[in-house]
Amino acid sequence: MLNKLTLKQAIDKLGNKEVKLEDIWLDVLNSIKDKNSKFNIYLNINEKYQDQLNKPLKGLPIAVKDNFCTKDLITTASSLLLKDFKPQFESTVTQKLKDAGGEIVGKTNMDAWAHGSSTETSQFGRTLNPRNSEHLPGGSSGGSAAAVAADMCIAALGTETAGSVRQPAAWCGVVGLKPTYGRTSRYGIAAMASSTDSPSPITKTVEDAAILLNHIAGHDPLNATSSTKEVPDFTENLGKSIKDLKIGVIYHDLKGLEDAWALFAPQLDIFTKLGASVEYAQAMDPKHAVGVYTVVQRSEVSSNLARFDDVRYQHGRDTFGDEAKRRIMLGTHTLSKGYADQYYNMSQQVRTMMIKDYEKLFETYDVLVSLTSPGFAKKIGATEGEAMFGELEDMLLEVSSLGGFPGASVPCYHDKKTNLYLGMNIMAPMWREDLVIQVADAFEKNTHWNSWRNND
Amino acid sequence: MTDSNKNYQLICGLEVHAELKTKSKMFCGCKNDPFHAPEPNIYTCPTCLGMPGGLPVPNKKAIEWTIKLGLALNCKINLFSKFDRKHYFYPDLPKGYQISQYDIPFCYDGYMDTSEGRVGITRIHLEEDTGKLLHKTIDGKKVSLVDFNRGGVPLVEVVTEPDIKTATQAAEYGRKLRDIIRYLDIGNCEMQQGGMRLEANISLSENGDLPNYKVEVKNINSFKYMEQAIAYEIKRQTTLLKDGKTPAQETRGWDLNKQSSFSQRTKESAEDYRYFPDPDIPPLQFTKEQVEKWKKELPALPEQVINDWKTKFSIEEKYSKLLINNSQTTALLKSIFTTALENEIEPNNIAKEIINKNIKFNNNLKPQEVITAYQQLHQTDDLDSNVLAQTIEQILAANPDAVTKYKAGKTQVIGFLLGQVAQQLQQKLDMKQVRTKLLKALEN
Numbered sequence: 001m002l003n004k005l006t007l008k009q010a011i012d013k014l015g016n017k018e019v020k021l022e023d024i025w026l027d028v029l030n031s032i033k034d035k036n037s038k039f040n041i042y043l044n045i046n047e048k049y050q051d052q053l054n055k056p057l058k059g060l061p062i063a064v065k066d067n068f069c070t071k072d073l074i075t076t077a078s079s080l081l082l083k084d085f086k087p088q089f090e091s092t093v094t095q096k097l098k099d100a101g102g103e104i105v106g107k108t109n110m111d112a113w114a115h116g117s118s119t120e121t122s123q124f125g126r127t128l129n130p131r132n133s134e135h136l137p138g139g140s141s142g143g144s145a146a147a148v149a150a151d152m153c154i155a156a157l158g159t160e161t162a163g164s165v166r167q168p169a170a171w172c173g174v175v176g177l178k179p180t181y182g183r184t185s186r187y188g189i190a191a192m193a194s195s196t197d198s199p200s201p202i203t204k205t206v207e208d209a210a211i212l213l214n215h216i217a218g219h220d221p222l223n224a225t226s227s228t229k230e231v232p233d234f235t236e237n238l239g240k241s242i243k244d245l246k247i248g249v250i251y252h253d254l255k256g257l258e259d260a261w262a263l264f265a266p267q268l269d270i271f272t273k274l275g276a277s278v279e280y281a282q283a284m285d286p287k288h289a290v291g292v293y294t295v296v297q298r299s300e301v302s303s304n305l306a307r308f309d310d311v312r313y314q315h316g317r318d319t320f321g322d323e324a325k326r327r328i329m330l331g332t333h334t335l336s337k338g339y340a341d342q343y344y345n346m347s348q349q350v351r352t353m354m355i356k357d358y359e360k361l362f363e364t365y366d367v368l369v370s371l372t373s374p375g376f377a378k379k380i381g382a383t384e385g386e387a388m389f390g391e392l393e394d395m396l397l398e399v400s401s402l403g404g405f406p407g408a409s410v411p412c413y414h415d416k417k418t419n420l421y422l423g424m425n426i427m428a429p430m431w432r433e434d435l436v437i438q439v440a441d442a443f444e445k446n447t448h449w450n451s452w453r454n455n456d
Numbered sequence: 457m458t459d460s461n462k463n464y465q466l467i468c469g470l471e472v473h474a475e476l477k478t479k480s481k482m483f484c485g486c487k488n489d490p491f492h493a494p495e496p497n498i499y500t501c502p503t504c505l506g507m508p509g510g511l512p513v514p515n516k517k518a519i520e521w522t523i524k525l526g527l528a529l530n531c532k533i534n535l536f537s538k539f540d541r542k543h544y545f546y547p548d549l550p551k552g553y554q555i556s557q558y559d560i561p562f563c564y565d566g567y568m569d570t571s572e573g574r575v576g577i578t579r580i581h582l583e584e585d586t587g588k589l590l591h592k593t594i595d596g597k598k599v600s601l602v603d604f605n606r607g608g609v610p611l612v613e614v615v616t617e618p619d620i621k622t623a624t625q626a627a628e629y630g631r632k633l634r635d636i637i638r639y640l641d642i643g644n645c646e647m648q649q650g651g652m653r654l655e656a657n658i659s660l661s662e663n664g665d666l667p668n669y670k671v672e673v674k675n676i677n678s679f680k681y682m683e684q685a686i687a688y689e690i691k692r693q694t695t696l697l698k699d700g701k702t703p704a705q706e707t708r709g710w711d712l713n714k715q716s717s718f719s720q721r722t723k724e725s726a727e728d729y730r731y732f733p734d735p736d737i738p739p740l741q742f743t744k745e746q747v748e749k750w751k752k753e754l755p756a757l758p759e760q761v762i763n764d765w766k767t768k769f770s771i772e773e774k775y776s777k778l779l780i781n782n783s784q785t786t787a788l789l790k791s792i793f794t795t796a797l798e799n800e801i802e803p804n805n806i807a808k809e810i811i812n813k814n815i816k817f818n819n820n821l822k823p824q825e826v827i828t829a830y831q832q833l834h835q836t837d838d839l840d841s842n843v844l845a846q847t848i849e850q851i852l853a854a855n856p857d858a859v860t861k862y863k864a865g866k867t868q869v870i871g872f873l874l875g876q877v878a879q880q881l882q883q884k885l886d887m888k889q890v891r892t893k894l895l896k897a898l899e900n
Contacts, residue, residue, distance in 0.1 A: 069502075069509050077508070089502050091509055190508035195735035222503075224513045224737050300735055303541055306552020307506040335543075335730035344732055 007208035042106040055101025063153035078122035091188025100215035108143025117390035138168030162401035163394030166409035170423020171377035177209035181404030182227040185220030237438035243275030248365030289398035302331025372423030464660035468620040482610040483512030496603035504608035506550030518610035526563025548587040556583035576617030623686035755783035769803035
């Protein structure tokens with residue numbers, strides 16, 4: 001059962017020589033063997049690892065979303081076009097992970113090209129939610145979130161464009177921490193929407209997320225949009241009091257959230273109990289974010305996917321799935337002469353307005369919180385005929401992604417009947433992951449929603 | 457309606473592409489040396505091959521050089537600029553888009569003067585070059601190969617206004633632009649290899665107004681051919697117009713052997729490249745101070761140097777033109793000429809000897825070394841001072857007019873007298889010595 005260890009526990013126990021690395025790997029690989037055929041979480045498994053006890057991550061098995069290029073390890077982005085693509089180079093983030101002593105235990109399933117919020121657009125079959133196999137895990141980093149939830153790894157990496165880490169984290173009852181845009185390098189990751197893609201940790205606890213972020217963050221000379229800002233120690237705010245912090249709650253009066261909000265609202269009391277102030281605040285209607293995000297993202301997707309063809313990858317553009325084709329067509333249209341002003345350029349202007357709206361809220365509040373997703377994990381098949389499924393599911397996260405703000409989803413409710421979770425999204429101003437971590441950690445430690453904490 | 461009496465005026469603008477000779481490529485660290493690569497596809501990486509997750513990081517030097525070229529061509533500089541993606545599918549373009557500049561180029565609104573008038577420069581922008589396609593037959597099979605050594609090499613595009621009125625003016629503009637790029641030491645402009653490529657937009661107008669069609673002649677790799685192509689197009693289009701037809705809006709190529717242009721593709725409407733700002737590259741912001749600093753760093757341009765040398769050193773223009781290769785050489789030449797004057801040697805003579813390769817020249821020479829080399833070349837025979845004095849006396853006696861003129865202040869006659877002395881003596885003379893003696897004799 002060593003696969004159930006959190007990253008922090010595993011590091012400590014290996015440090016104290018309480019456990020052996022090979023026993024952790026054995027349990028993780030066994031749990032993969034037990035469950036992978038049912039849940040379809042990993043596309044490729046790597047059983048080779050090295051003892052790296054002198055390094056901070058000590059050779060522990062980490063799951064990696066299949067859009068990170070990994071040297072000599074097939075990288076498909078869950079697409080048929082790349083099904084035989086073996087990169088000759090390593091993404092910056094996985095290189096940093098390896099440098100810190102992390103080992104890739106496998107590449108996880110995702111929505112093809114990260115297009116989706118359910119993993120159902122994967123061209124290698126959908127992933128099931130390990131909390132309840134009749135339900136979807138969310139996406140696009142559904143495989144990584146599911147691998148964490150099922151203890152089929154010690155921690156995982158995902159990427160978020162708008163919700164692709166936090167939403168599956170919420171649906172699988174795990175922690176997803178999207179850092180500020182530019183905090184983690186995009187080099188070597190098959191691009192979805194370049195202006196918002198953010199490599200992120202998906203972990204069992206907030207503490208684990210802080211530890212993992214410490215090792216993958218930082219400036220990358222190979223990525224012109226990566227920040228040169230100094231990287232703080234993200235574990236510093238763990239356990240720190242949130243007394244006197246100002247918390248703004250947004251989207252409370254949004255239509256369609258009523259059921260989930262009734263379960264979510266009482267959870268806010270914990271902040272008051274811990275001495276923070278909690279206030280309802282008014283943010284711009286996220287319906288604008290859906291439109292803006294759709295146009296910006298489709299435009300970038302149509303451009304980013306132009307490089308894939310059968311000249312270099314053997315499989316041609318006819319192998320794109322319906323979702324990729326839809327996005328290419330829409331994005332091509334929104335960038336076309338005569339339409340670019342009305343769609344792409346207009347969207348960028350509204351994007352700026354939305355960012356200013358959040359910035360104004362951050363003048364009053366230290367953090368903003370809301371639901372991560374409008375409800376519990378949807379049932380299998382829920383996306384059928386719903387071309388805008390993902391955009392609507394991620395509506396509550398899109399502004400923070402378009403603005404590059406950091407945010408984390410932490411479990412904030414558990415439904416005993418379905419074994420499914422709700423997530424709370426905690427957002428902070430640019431470069432203030434420390435605040436996100438502080439509030440998320442305080443919430444996690446003072447509630448019983450995190451399944452690993454219950455097991456403590 | 458036909459009218460064979462109509463006269464047409466050429467309306468022509470040029471688009472010139474030139475590769476910059478930075479050490480590394482435009483957006484990655486790969487070596488920028490496509491013409492000397494020992495093998496295809498060796499100077500490549502995930503970024504210039506367009507692999508998943510390959511990301512562009514702009515080359516600062518290339519940006520600085522583009523702006524310097526703009527300053528040399530009297531352009532205004534956009535302090536805020538950006539790179540955009542230009543989309544089209546072609547096998548030599550691995551990303552499916554070229555990183556270029558759309559609505560905010562680094563430089564705009566400049567000009568270049570030619571002997572046939574001023575040519576306005578619309579814009580100068582920076583982009584990346586594409587790979588190179590090779591169509592071959594291997595084992596009896598026709599195949600297309602692609603070499604990405606050139607893919608991602610920095611490429612400037614200089615676009616003119618439709619100000620060019622003759623084929624010779626087009627060629628002069630092109631040559632001057634090449635000279636300036638070489639002179640700034642930012643590009644080699646090897647025409648044959650494609651390091652510099654010319655495109656001419658050619659149409660004819662009856663009244664000087666912009667006509668409603670435009671013929672683009674592409675892929676011309678010499679100034680001579682460009683002149684020929686424009687002359688040919690003037691003839692071809694004149695014939696059409698005189699027949700009452702409008703030449704088709706199209707792209708044409710130039711056939712060297714047939715000495716004629718041929719239609720490549722017709723463009724009914726502008727292509728849609730779906731430009732948008734490249735989200736991988738943050739916008740660029742320059743300061744006035746930065747641009748001023750670059751402006752100060754600009755060397756004097758060829759034309760200016762030729763004039764300077766003429767005034768200061770009496771160097772003949774034909775020599776100056778041959779000597780001006782790049783700015784590094786001109787700085788050295790200037791100090792050689794200055795040193796020559798100090799040694800009472802005619803700088804023009806030194807220039808001549810360098811061009812005739814009697815003095816071996818390289819950029820690492822010290823001025824004094826060149827002077828010494830010149831003096832060795834012109835080493836004089838030992839001259840008996842009595843013989844010299846006698847000869848001078850004879851020459852002065854034989855030319856009383858010249859002596860009178862000299863005494864009246866017309867010192868130019870000294871040259872004539874020196875020549876006479878030299879002719880009589882038939883020896884390699886130390887002219888400095890002769891001159892001193894001659895002056896003394898004249899004073900008496």
